[in-house]
Amino acid sequence: xxxxxxxxxxxxxxxxxxxxxxxxxxxxxxxxxxxxxxxxxxxxxxxxxxxxxxxxxxxxxxxxxxxxxxxxxxxxxxxxxxxxxxxxxxxxxxxxxxxxxxxxxxxxxxxxxxxxxxxxxxxxxxxxxxxxxxxxxxxxxxxxxxxxxxxxxxxxxxxxxxxxxxxxxxxxxxxxxxxxxxxxxxxxxxxxxxxxxxxxxxxxxxxxxxxxxxxxxxxxxxxxxxxxxxxxxxxxxxxxxxxxxxxxxxxxxxxxxxxxxxxxxxxxxxxxxxxxxxxxxxxxxxxxxxxxxxxxxxxxx
Amino acid sequence: xxxxxxxxxxxxxxxxxxxxxxxxxxxxxxxxxxxxxxxxxxxxxxxxxxxxxxxxxxxxxxxxxxxxxxxxxxxxxxxxxxxxxxxxxxxxxxxxxxxxxxxxxxxxxxxxxxxxxxxxxxxxxxxxxxxxxxxxxxxxxxxxxxxxxxxxxxxxxxxxxxxxxxxxxxxxxxxxxxxxxxxxxxxxxxxxxxxxxxxxxxxxxxxxxxxxxxxxxxxxxxxxxxxxxxxxxxxxxxxxxxxxxxxxxxxxxxxxxxxxxxxxxxxxxxxxxxxxxxxxxxxxxxxxxxxxxxxxxxxxxxxx
Numbered sequence: 001x002x003x004x005x006x007x008x009x010x011x012x013x014x015x016x017x018x019x020x021x022x023x024x025x026x027x028x029x030x031x032x033x034x035x036x037x038x039x040x041x042x043x044x045x046x047x048x049x050x051x052x053x054x055x056x057x058x059x060x061x062x063x064x065x066x067x068x069x070x071x072x073x074x075x076x077x078x079x080x081x082x083x084x085x086x087x088x089x090x091x092x093x094x095x096x097x098x099x100x101x102x103x104x105x106x107x108x109x110x111x112x113x114x115x116x117x118x119x120x121x122x123x124x125x126x127x128x129x130x131x132x133x134x135x136x137x138x139x140x141x142x143x144x145x146x147x148x149x150x151x152x153x154x155x156x157x158x159x160x161x162x163x164x165x166x167x168x169x170x171x172x173x174x175x176x177x178x179x180x181x182x183x184x185x186x187x188x189x190x191x192x193x194x195x196x197x198x199x200x201x202x203x204x205x206x207x208x209x210x211x212x213x214x215x216x217x218x219x220x221x222x223x224x225x226x227x228x229x230x231x232x233x234x235x236x237x238x239x240x241x242x243x244x245x246x247x248x249x250x251x252x253x254x255x256x257x258x259x260x261x262x263x264x265x266x267x268x269x270x271x272x273x274x275x276x277x278x279x280x281x282x283x284x285x286x287x288x289x290x291x292x293x294x295x296x297x298x299x300x301x
Numbered sequence: 302x303x304x305x306x307x308x309x310x311x312x313x314x315x316x317x318x319x320x321x322x323x324x325x326x327x328x329x330x331x332x333x334x335x336x337x338x339x340x341x342x343x344x345x346x347x348x349x350x351x352x353x354x355x356x357x358x359x360x361x362x363x364x365x366x367x368x369x370x371x372x373x374x375x376x377x378x379x380x381x382x383x384x385x386x387x388x389x390x391x392x393x394x395x396x397x398x399x400x401x402x403x404x405x406x407x408x409x410x411x412x413x414x415x416x417x418x419x420x421x422x423x424x425x426x427x428x429x430x431x432x433x434x435x436x437x438x439x440x441x442x443x444x445x446x447x448x449x450x451x452x453x454x455x456x457x458x459x460x461x462x463x464x465x466x467x468x469x470x471x472x473x474x475x476x477x478x479x480x481x482x483x484x485x486x487x488x489x490x491x492x493x494x495x496x497x498x499x500x501x502x503x504x505x506x507x508x509x510x511x512x513x514x515x516x517x518x519x520x521x522x523x524x525x526x527x528x529x530x531x532x533x534x535x536x537x538x539x540x541x542x543x544x545x546x547x548x549x550x551x552x553x554x555x556x557x558x559x560x561x562x563x564x565x566x567x568x569x570x571x572x573x574x575x576x577x578x579x580x581x582x583x584x585x586x587x588x589x590x591x592x593x594x595x596x597x598x599x600x601x602x603x604x605x
Contacts (some may be wrong), residue, residue, distance in 0.1 A: 005401045092385035096445060099351045100403040101371050193359035300354045 002102050003110040010114025014080050016198075023076050023122065024129075031067055031130050032137075038062065039138035054139045054239035056148025059134060061242055064152065065227060066199075068126035069160025071192035073119060076165045078188020080115045081171030085296070086184040089175070094301045104297045108172070112289070115168045116161070123160040127153055128292060147236070155235025159227045162281070167191055167286045173292030195220040202251055215251065215272050224250030225277035232274075240264055302364075304329040304453050304484040305350060309359035311544035312345050312508075319345040320508045322359065326500065327486055329364075329393055329452075332479045334502040334516075335488040336596050342508035343488045347457050350486070351379045363453060375404075382457040382488075384438055388431030392422055392441055395430060397450060403449040416444040420474060436467030443474060454478060456487040506600045524598065525546055525565045528591035529572065530557040532582040540579055546571045559589055 039060045088094040131149045171188040178184055197218035201209055215221045231238050243266040247253035253266035305327035312320040320342040325331045337343050348354035350361050352369025361368035364376050386395055400409040417423045420440040446454055460468040479486055503513040531537045538550040538558050544569035553559045562568040576583050
């Protein structure tokens with residue numbers, strides 16, 4: 001009962017009209033821009049249905065990874081962490097709350113679950129908005145939408161849940177340690193900002209990336225590995241076109257020898273296996289959650 | 302039975318010693334004043350009793366349960382010095398939320414209505430808390446502390462920054478609580494108003510305990526001052542200055558003579574005798590200052 005009360009209060013705190021407008025207006029604007037741009041450049045006019053499906057899958061995955069359940073959602077979850085425990089701690093409302101006979105882990109878990117589930121809801125809305133815009137602007141058959149757009153959603157949502165959980169675990173730990181809204185939000189931005197930076201690094205195919213084994217600290221690479229892993233595991237699997245895209249964008253696959261002769265399946269990059277990224281990020285999530293909870297259980301307010 | 306018991310309760314923040322080895326006992330059903338100047342360590346001590354602050358050394362128990370445990374917090378209602386609420390919520394929403402979190406048994410709505418009525422907030426129940434006056438927020442603070450009908454109320458400056466009317470409302474509420482048999486541990490700057498019903502008191506300064514015990518012991522441990530008005534205050538002052546029952550004399554600010562004594566009983570006997578022998582008439586005699594002045598004097602003597 002107490003956890004559900006905290007959970008409901010967290011969601012009520014986050015459901016601020018200004019915050020929703022601030023998130024969805026830029027998101028829809030970028031999604032519109034991407035939908036128009038990709039439908040012109042990445043979709044082949046008059047292609048057979050299976051090709052339309054594969055191309056739509058690639059575009060949907062691209063929009064999900066960069067917009068719907070990607071960096072903006074991770075950033076907004078950091079803000080959520082700042083608006084909940086960090087804000088309560090900084091303002092002083094936590095002093096009254098923690099003086100009541102509620103177990104601290106209940107408060108922490110209720111807040112955590114509230115942020116993750118509300119973030120997931122926003123992710124679902126973001127993916128649906130992307131799907132609607134793609135359908136509106138892409139010259140594709142309606143039959144291609146099933147496998148091309150909705151087929152990618154399960155894997156993308158699983159990825160969204162994973163990345164939101166990761167960012168929220170880190171964000172709440174930061175909130176507990178800093179007790180400061182600004183530092184929590186800025187600290188939580190590190191993952192989405194680094195992801196963006198490393199996308200650029202990958203696109204330019206810089207030598208220093210391999211020379212200095214930067215993939216070890218590249219959140220883009222690890223998150224993309226997780227995205228592919230989840231699509232392969234709980235989703236429908238990735239078509240070759242999407243694999244090429246993930247090779248260029250994040251180095252998950254080895255690039256094909258020739259862009260004109262793409263095999264049915266690309267080989268995974270040998271430097272960092274998918275499963276290792278899943279294990280690594282899961283471990284980071286668990287450690288951040290446990291450290292945050294432990295500190296919250298004994299912190300002075 | 303002791304409701305609050307602390308042993309060597311200590312809190313350090315780095316090199317700063319906020320509270321140093323406090324030993325105190327507060328009996329069940331009593332109202333206990335917790336006194337000291339700003340920065341003395343009152344709020345830190347209260348935070349440790351509530352379980353919001355972890356002691357560096359020492360321990361505290363609430364009704365026999367270690368402070369900070371679930372069982373201890375079930376018995377406590379805490380009203381912090383600067384209450385912060387969720388401004389967009391109404392009092393009704395806020396108290397229902399806090400009541401559910403506190404695990405109020407039975408109907409939370411009924412308990413909320415009861416408290417809002419009791420603390421004269423029923424008319425503003427659907428108004429956002431952000432629009433409340435300072436007095437209304439103080440009363441709401443008391444309401445949230447009482448939401449789970451605790452045995453012990455820990456109130457940190459419950460009347461700070463209130464006008465006389467607001468203070469009076471809070472004082473009335475505290476008096477009613479003591480009549481109901483609650484234990485109240487209260488820090489306040491308005492001792493003059495509290496001294497009527499405080500039974501025991503603890504005085505701290507610079508994080509150190511200066512004294513703890515029944516109120517009478519405080520009176521016995523400090524000098525008592527009287528304002529005396531006579532037909533010739535200067536002459537009376539000269540005569541009393543050498544009397545063994547009198548510590549010192551000084552012209553009072555508003556006329557008359559201020560006389561300090563360590564032995565009020567001896568002074569009560571000596572004053573009419575000295576005045577009579579000198580042929581002086583006495584117009585009035587009244588006690589100067591109150592508990593607050595007595596504590597300030599104690600704090601000065603304690604090396605503040």
